[in-house]
Amino acid sequence: MFSEADLSAIWLTLKLATIVTILLMIIGTPIAWWLARTHSPFKGVISTLVALPLVLPPTVLGFYLLLAMGPNGFIGQFTQALGLGTLPFTFWGLVVASIFYSMPFVVQPIQNAIESLGKRPLEAAATLRAGPWDSFFNVVLPLAKPGFITAAILGFAHTVGEFGVILMIGGNIPDETRVVSVQIYDHVEALDYAQAHVLSLSMIAFAFIVLFSLYWFQGKRGVKVMKLGG
Amino acid sequence: MFSEADLSAIWLTLKLATIVTILLMIIGTPIAWWLARTHSPFKGVISTLVALPLVLPPTVLGFYLLLAMGPNGFIGQFTQALGLGTLPFTFWGLVVASIFYSMPFVVQPIQNAIESLGKRPLEAAATLRAGPWDSFFNVVLPLAKPGFITAAILGFAHTVGEFGVILMIGGNIPDETRVVSVQIYDHVEALDYAQAHVLSLSMIAFAFIVLFSLYWFQGKRGVKVMKLGG
Amino acid sequence: ERITIAVASNFTAPMKSLVAAFEQTSKHKVRVAYGSSGKFYAQIKQGAPFALFFSADQAKVSALIAQGLADEKSRFTYAVGRLVLWSNRDNLFLDGQHFLATDNYNKLALANPRLAPYGSAALEVLSSLGLLQQSKAKWVQGENIAQTYQFIHSGNAELGFVALSQVMRTGKVAHGSYWQVPSQLHQPIKQDAIVLNSAKNSAAAKAFISFMHSKAAKQIIAQYGYEHV
Amino acid sequence: MMSNNSEATLTKSACQTEHIQLAFNLSYHRQDNAKDSFSLSINATVPAKGITAIFGHSGSGKTTLLRCIAGLEPSAKGQLQIAGDTWQDDNYFMPTHKRSLGYVFQEASLFDHLTAKGNLDFAIKRADKPFDQALYQKVLMIMGIEGLLSRFPSQLSGGERQRVAIARALLIQPQILLMDEPLAALDLARKQEILPYLEKLRDNIDIPILYVSHAMDEVARLADHTLMLEKGQLIAQGEVSQVFSRLDLPGQFQQDTGVIIKAQVLEKDEQWHLMRVAFSGGDLWLKDSGETVSQTVRVRVLARDISLALSAQQDSSILNRLQASVIEIKEDNNEALALVRLQVGEEFLLARLTRRSLAHLQITVGKQVWAQVKSVAIVY
Amino acid sequence: MMSNNSEATLTKSACQTEHIQLAFNLSYHRQDNAKDSFSLSINATVPAKGITAIFGHSGSGKTTLLRCIAGLEPSAKGQLQIAGDTWQDDNYFMPTHKRSLGYVFQEASLFDHLTAKGNLDFAIKRADKPFDQALYQKVLMIMGIEGLLSRFPSQLSGGERQRVAIARALLIQPQILLMDEPLAALDLARKQEILPYLEKLRDNIDIPILYVSHAMDEVARLADHTLMLEKGQLIAQGEVSQVFSRLDLPGQFQQDTGVIIKAQVLEKDEQWHLMRVAFSGGDLWLKDSGETVSQTVRVRVLARDISLALSAQQDSSILNRLQASVIEIKEDNNEALALVRLQVGEEFLLARLTRRSLAHLQITVGKQVWAQVKSVAIVY
Ligand SMILES: Nc1ncnc2c1ncn2[C@@H]1O[C@H](COP(=O)(O)OP(=O)(O)OP(=O)(O)O)[C@@H](O)[C@H]1O
Ligand SMILES: Nc1ncnc2c1ncn2[C@@H]1O[C@H](COP(=O)(O)OP(=O)(O)OP(=O)(O)O)[C@@H](O)[C@H]1O
Ligand code: MOO
Ligand SMILES: [Mg+2]
Numbered sequence A, B: 001m002f003s004e005a006d007l008s009a010i011w012l013t014l015k016l017a018t019i020v021t022i023l024l025m026i027i028g029t030p031i032a033w034w035l036a037r038t039h040s041p042f043k044g045v046i047s048t049l050v051a052l053p054l055v056l057p058p059t060v061l062g063f064y065l066l067l068a069m070g071p072n073g074f075i076g077q078f079t080q081a082l083g084l085g086t087l088p089f090t091f092w093g094l095v096v097a098s099i100f101y102s103m104p105f106v107v108q109p110i111q112n113a114i115e116s117l118g119k120r121p122l123e124a125a126a127t128l129r130a131g132p133w134d135s136f137f138n139v140v141l142p143l144a145k146p147g148f149i150t151a152a153i154l155g156f157a158h159t160v161g162e163f164g165v166i167l168m169i170g171g172n173i174p175d176e177t178r179v180v181s182v183q184i185y186d187h188v189e190a191l192d193y194a195q196a197h198v199l200s201l202s203m204i205a206f207a208f209i210v211l212f213s214l215y216w217f218q219g220k221r222g223v224k225v226m227k228l229g230g
Numbered sequence C: 001e002r003i004t005i006a007v008a009s010n011f012t013a014p015m016k017s018l019v020a021a022f023e024q025t026s027k028h029k030v031r032v033a034y035g036s037s038g039k040f041y042a043q044i045k046q047g048a049p050f051a052l053f054f055s056a057d058q059a060k061v062s063a064l065i066a067q068g069l070a071d072e073k074s075r076f077t078y079a080v081g082r083l084v085l086w087s088n089r090d091n092l093f094l095d096g097q098h099f100l101a102t103d104n105y106n107k108l109a110l111a112n113p114r115l116a117p118y119g120s121a122a123l124e125v126l127s128s129l130g131l132l133q134q135s136k137a138k139w140v141q142g143e144n145i146a147q148t149y150q151f152i153h154s155g156n157a158e159l160g161f162v163a164l165s166q167v168m169r170t171g172k173v174a175h176g177s178y179w180q181v182p183s184q185l186h187q188p189i190k191q192d193a194i195v196l197n198s199a200k201n202s203a204a205a206k207a208f209i210s211f212m213h214s215k216a217a218k219q220i221i222a223q224y225g226y227e228h229v
Numbered sequence D, E: 001m002m003s004n005n006s007e008a009t010l011t012k013s014a015c016q017t018e019h020i021q022l023a024f025n026l027s028y029h030r031q032d033n034a035k036d037s038f039s040l041s042i043n044a045t046v047p048a049k050g051i052t053a054i055f056g057h058s059g060s061g062k063t064t065l066l067r068c069i070a071g072l073e074p075s076a077k078g079q080l081q082i083a084g085d086t087w088q089d090d091n092y093f094m095p096t097h098k099r100s101l102g103y104v105f106q107e108a109s110l111f112d113h114l115t116a117k118g119n120l121d122f123a124i125k126r127a128d129k130p131f132d133q134a135l136y137q138k139v140l141m142i143m144g145i146e147g148l149l150s151r152f153p154s155q156l157s158g159g160e161r162q163r164v165a166i167a168r169a170l171l172i173q174p175q176i177l178l179m180d181e182p183l184a185a186l187d188l189a190r191k192q193e194i195l196p197y198l199e200k201l202r203d204n205i206d207i208p209i210l211y212v213s214h215a216m217d218e219v220a221r222l223a224d225h226t227l228m229l230e231k232g233q234l235i236a237q238g239e240v241s242q243v244f245s246r247l248d249l250p251g252q253f254q255q256d257t258g259v260i261i262k263a264q265v266l267e268k269d270e271q272w273h274l275m276r277v278a279f280s281g282g283d284l285w286l287k288d289s290g291e292t293v294s295q296t297v298r299v300r301v302l303a304r305d306i307s308l309a310l311s312a313q314q315d316s317s318i319l320n321r322l323q324a325s326v327i328e329i330k331e332d333n334n335e336a337l338a339l340v341r342l343q344v345g346e347e348f349l350l351a352r353l354t355r356r357s358l359a360h361l362q363i364t365v366g367k368q369v370w371a372q373v374k375s376v377a378i379v380y
C-alpha cells in the first residue's frame, strides 16, 4: 500500500512532530508561565512576538526563515559561528522552523490554563513546603492538565500538518526533510490522486486514533460520579 | 507603496478573516460549550472530529474540500440543491473552508476556559434568576474572557495566515479569492522580492499593532492593585 | 468582456507584461490566476472558472484533453523554457559541466522532476553528463522552479538548475555565475496553453490568443528568457 | 429599622397555602467503591413563613438538601411544593433560574469579574420585584458593606465576601431564602448586627427562610421550626421549642440544650433598663431591648443557666425564680450530669444539673422546686 | 489519646529562644480610589509555645497578618523571627516553601486534582519530619475523615473539606501552625472532638499556634495569649486571662466575657463523676473529664455564669460558692448590665449582673460577697 518513499516520509513526520512537540513544551511552558504570572511592562510585547508567526502565511514565514537561516542571515551567521553550518535542508532546520511556527499554539493554551488556576493552589503548595519546581510538577501541571494537553495536541498536529514552511526550507530531501505533507502534495501535483488518497486517509485514520484515544483517556481519568435519583 | 492589486488583497483578507472569525465564534462557542459540559459518550468522537483538520496539511485539506465542494462532492450536491451553485472559487467558498480549517483553534481554548470555570458561577447565576442565555452572556463570557480572546486571536490569525487551503479552494482569482498570503506568494514567484517584502512587513506591522493593542487592553482591564510595603 | 486565465507560476513575470500590453490595445480585460499547473488541473476538473490555461508543461494539457475538458484543436505551445546552471556567487564557474564534475559544491538545487518540467529537464541533463548518481546526495528540490531559484538566491544552495527567465534581466544575466545548458542535453521544455470548454465561444479568449501569437507578444516572451515557437 | 416601604415591597400579597412540602431522594454512589456512598431521603413539611433551622453534623446532608430545593441537583427525585407552586414532582422539574429563591452558598460564590456593587446589581436587575432604594440602603447598612462596593472579591476579606453574598441574596427579593451557614465566617459583633435584621425579615415578610447553622444561639434566636438531619435522614422536626425540650435528642447539642418560651411584655423598668415579661409559668425579668408593652417576645432559657433551689432565696443577684415541678429526669450523656424537665405553668423548662446536686437536694419526679434563672442568660 | 510515640515525634528538641517577634507593615491602595485603602501595621511578640489567638472584626486584618507570617505577601515590609530563626527582615525574605509552617486557610485550599488521601500524602511527603504512622492514624481519627480518603474535594461537604485541610496542615509537622478560623465550618459536636486534640497539641508539643477565631469559647479554651486587631492595628495583646479580665475591652466580646483560671485537681468523686480542683481562691467542683489527681487544669468561668449572693446558700443546686471581694464595678455596654470584678484569693473573676441586682444587693467596691458558679458552666 505504501511505497518506500511514503513509509520514510511517515517515519520522518512522526519523528519531527514528536521532537518538535517535546521541545515546544519545554520552551513554551516557561514562556507561558512567565506570561501568566508577570506584571512586567514587557508582557504585551512578548505576547505579541509569540503570537506573530500565526499571522504570517507559512510560505512567507518559510521564505523569511530561509533568508534568516541562510549563510547571510542572522540565524545562519550564528549557527555558522557555532560551527553547525546552516540549517536549511536539514532535519534540525525543520525542527527550528517548526518551533517558531507552532509556538503560539503551545504557549496560549498553557498560559490560559495557568492564569485560570489563580494563586490559591500555589500558595497552598508553598505552605506545604513545595518549592517552585515541586509545585510546578505536582500542582500546576496536574491542575492545568487540560491546557497542557491541548497545547501538545495543537503543537503536534500543527507540526504534522505543516507544509508551507517545510516546503520552503526543507528542500524535499528523502529521509531528511520529505515529510508526509510534502509527499501528499507531490502526489496531488503529479496527478497521482490514488496514492494521495491512500496517504491522506492513513493520516486521517492515524490522527483520529491518536486524538480519540487521548480524549477517551482524558475522559476516563476525570472524576466520574454516578448520580442516581431514587 | 501598495499596488492596486495589493490593496485589493489586503481588503479581501481583512474581510475574510473578520467574517470567518465572527462565524467561528458563533459556531465554535456552542460546540465548545457542549464539549465542556457534556457527559455524552459522543464527546470523544466530536472532539476528535473538531481537532482533525489540524493534522492535515492545508493543501491536502484544501484538495479534499475542493472535491467535496465540487459539483460531484457531497457539499457541492447540497449547495447545488439549495440553488447556491458550487462554492469553490468564490469568496463564500473561502469562508466555508476557513471555518473548517480554523475550527479547532477556536473550540479548544473556549472549551478549556469553560471547563476551568467549574459549576459554581453558573449555579450562583441560576439562583439569581439568570436563565441560560443570561448566564452565558453575563457570567460565562466575562469570566472565560481570556479563553474567548485567545480563540478569536487564533482564529483570526490563522485565517489571515491561511494559504494552502485558499490556494486550492480559491484558485487565486484577483479581487475574489486572492488574499494577501497568496499575493505575497505571487510576488515571490514572480521574483518581485521588493514588493513581497513591503507586503510582508506591512502584514507583520499590522499584526503587531493589532495583537499588541489587544494584549495591552486586556492588561488594562484586569484588576490592578498597587501593593506597597511601608 | 472580462476573462480569467490560469497561468503556471513560472510564467508570472512575462504574463504581467503581456496582459498589460494586451489591455492597452483591447477593450477586453484579463484577470490572471497564478499557480502550479497540477493545482490548476485539479481545480479545472472541479469547474474552476478559467477561460484559458497556460501550463508549465504539456502533460497537464494532455490530461485535460483526455478528460474532455478542453478541445485538442485549441492547443498551442506559447513558450519554450531554457535551462541554466546558476549560482549566486560570482566567478564560481564558467564551465558548468566541468564544475559539476568536480563535485566541489555543497548543494545542488533543482525543481522536483515529478512536478516541474524544469526539474525533469535538469534530471536529463545530469544523466546525459553521467553525473546523476554522483550528484544525487547533494540535491535539494524545490516544489517549483521559483522555489528552486530562492534556494540558490538565498545562498543556501551553492548552485542549481533554474530557468533562464529567472536570472535574466533585460536580456542579460544580472549577477552570479551561470552556464547555459546546451539544448541537446535535454528535451525542449515546451509550455502549452489551451482554451477550456467553458470559453469556447469567448471573444476575449480568442482575442487574447491571437495577441499571444502576435509579434509584440513574442518579443516580450523572448525578453524574459523564453524561446518561442 | 427597615422602612415601611421596603417591608411592603417584600410582602407577598398573593394568597398562598401555608406549607412547604418537600420530599427528596438522592444518592451519590462512587463507582470505585460501592460502600462509599451517600443518600439523602427527606420527607418533611415546614411552615411557609418564618425561619426553619436545618441542623446536623458535618456531612449529614444539609447542603445537599438546600441544593435539592434550589434545583441544583437535577438527579434528585422528589416532590417540592412551595407556597402552592409546584417546583418539582415526578413529571416536572422547574429549572433553578425559574425558582424564586435567594441562596447564600456555604462557600464563596461571588462573581470574580464583578465588583461588590456589580454583584449586587446582578441581583437587582433580575429581582422578582422592582428596585427598592430604601431596601438597598438598608441592606448595605446592615451588612456594613457601603465602603466596599468598588472592590473586587479578591480584595475582600472572608467575612466581607460573605456579607456581600448575603446582601445579594436579599436583593433578589425572593419567595424563599436558602442560607447555608451564612454567619459562620463572621465575628460576634457583626453577627449581632445582622441577626436582628434577619429577625425583622422573619417577622415582617412572609417568606420562609431555610437556615443551615450549627450555632445554636443563632438558631434559637431566629428559628421557629427545625429539621434535624443525620446521615441524610430526618431524625427530628417540629417547633424549635418542642424539639429542643425533648430529652431524647442526640448528644450533639448538649451545651446548648434549652427551651424557647413565648411571653408578653408586662412592664418596663426605666431606671434599671429592664422589662418584665409574663408567660403561663410566671414572670421573668430581662434586659430591655426596646420592645413595647404587651408585645410578644421569645425568650430562650438554656438548661445550663438554670439552677434549682428548694426555697426562694432573696439575697442573691439572681432575679428570676419560678416555681416549678419536676416532671422528668434523664441521665445526660455526660455521666456527671442529668437533665431535668420542669413544668412551669403550661410551659416546660430544662435544667442541667450535676447528679450529685440532684442527690443532694433529693430531687425526684413530682417534687416542687424553685428554678433560678439568671436574667442575663436569657437571650432575647 | 495521642500515643507517646507521636507526641515524641512532634516535640522539637532543639534549643530555641522563647519568643516570636513579628513586625509588619503592609498597605493595599486602590489606584482608582485613594481613600479606599487598607494598611496593616503590627508589632508584637508572642510566646513561641502554646496558642496565640488572633481576634478582630471582619476585615480587621487577621488573614492578612497570617499571610504576612507565611510569606504570602511579598510586598509586606517587616521583621519576623520565629524561635531564633529569621524569616524576614529588611534585607532578607525567606520564601514560603522554606518556612516550616502549617497553614489552614480560611477558604477551601485542597488540591482539586487529588483525593483527600492524595492531599494528605502531599503533606506527608514534604513533611519536616519522617512519616509517623501513629500520628497519621491519630489525626485521621480525630478529624473523622477515615471514610473520606478516596473522595475528591468536590465530593466532600464544606466541613469535611475543612477537616481534611486541618489534617493536612498537621501532617506537615511544622514549627509553627497558622490556622485561619479552622473550625468555623464545623458543628459543635465535631468541634468538641477536635478541640481537645488541639489542646493536646498545645500541651505536648512546643510549637506555637496562631489561631484566628471569632468564637470566644474556642479561644478561651485553647489560647494562652491573644492579639486583638482593629483596622490593621494591634489594640490589645497579652495573656488571655489578663486580656479578657480587663473591663475596658471593646464591646464585641461581651457575651463571652470571662476569665481563665489555672487550678490543680485535688480529689475525684467517683460516685458522681466529679472532681474538685483548687486554686488560690478556693475549691471548685467540676465534671470529671479524666484528669489525674494533682494535674493542673484550666477552667474558664464566664461572667454570665456567676451570680452573687450575700450569704452562702445551701439548698441550691449550685455547687460552687467562692468568697470574694468586689474590687471594681464597671457599667457594661448594655445599659441594663454591669460588670463586677471580684478578687478570689490571688485570682480575679468577672461577673455580669443587672444593675438592678447590684442596687438591690447594695454591692459596692470592697464588699464581701459569695460568688456562685454553676459547676456545669465550667468549660474544662
Ligand atoms: N488584595 C487586596 N486589595 C485591597 N484590599 C484588600 C486586599 N486583600 C484584603 N484587603 C482588605 O484588607 C482588609 C483586611 O483583610 P483580611 O482578609 O486580613 O481581614 P480578616 O481580619 O481576615 O477578616 P475576616 O474575618 O472577614 O476574614 C479588609 O478590609 C480587606 O477588604
Ligand atoms: N458529588 C458528591 N459525590 C459524592 N459524595 C458527595 C458529593 N457531594 C457531597 N457528598 C457527600 O454527601 C454528604 C452530605 O454532604 P453535604 O454537603 O450535604 O453535608 P453538610 O451537611 O452540608 O455538611 P457540612 O456541615 O460539613 O457542610 C457528605 O458525606 C459528602 O461527603
Ligand atoms: O509553474 Mo510550475 O508547474 O510550479 O514550475
Ligand atoms: Mg454544607
Ligand SMILES: [Mg+2]
Binding pocket: D157, D158, D159, E062, E063, E064, E106, E180
Ligand atoms: Mg480572614
